[in-house]
Amino acid sequence: MSADYLTIRLEEGKDPEDFLKNLQSLVPDLKVSVQKNTPYGQRYRLYFEPVSLKAFSQVLDASKSLGIISVPNFMSACTLASYVPNDPRYPAQGIGLGMGSG
Secondary structure: OEEEEEEEEOOOOOOHHHHHHHHHHHOOOOEEEEEEOOOOOOEEEEEEEOOOHHHHHHHHHHHHHOOOOEEEEEEOOOOHHHOOOOOOOHHHHOOOOOOOOO
16 A cells, blocks of 8 residues: 555635745655645645655654644555455345345
């Protein structure tokens, strides 16, 4: 599992550029940037470079010290085995096809 950015929510009226300047002062060895996550509300994606576990931890701690809760965006690598059920009767059940009761 890996996280490629953090999702943050700023208080209404808070400027993301001000947050970014304050965050950058706490993690000067990282390049950080924000991008609006949705057209509504105050949710942003917080990117940082270089991406590493150490940097991830530094950005989480720095955000927390600024009073911002940040949440990792987890991506998991899926394998074919995770999609194929081990029940040989699965095709007859019609689950997921609207044909069976499940």
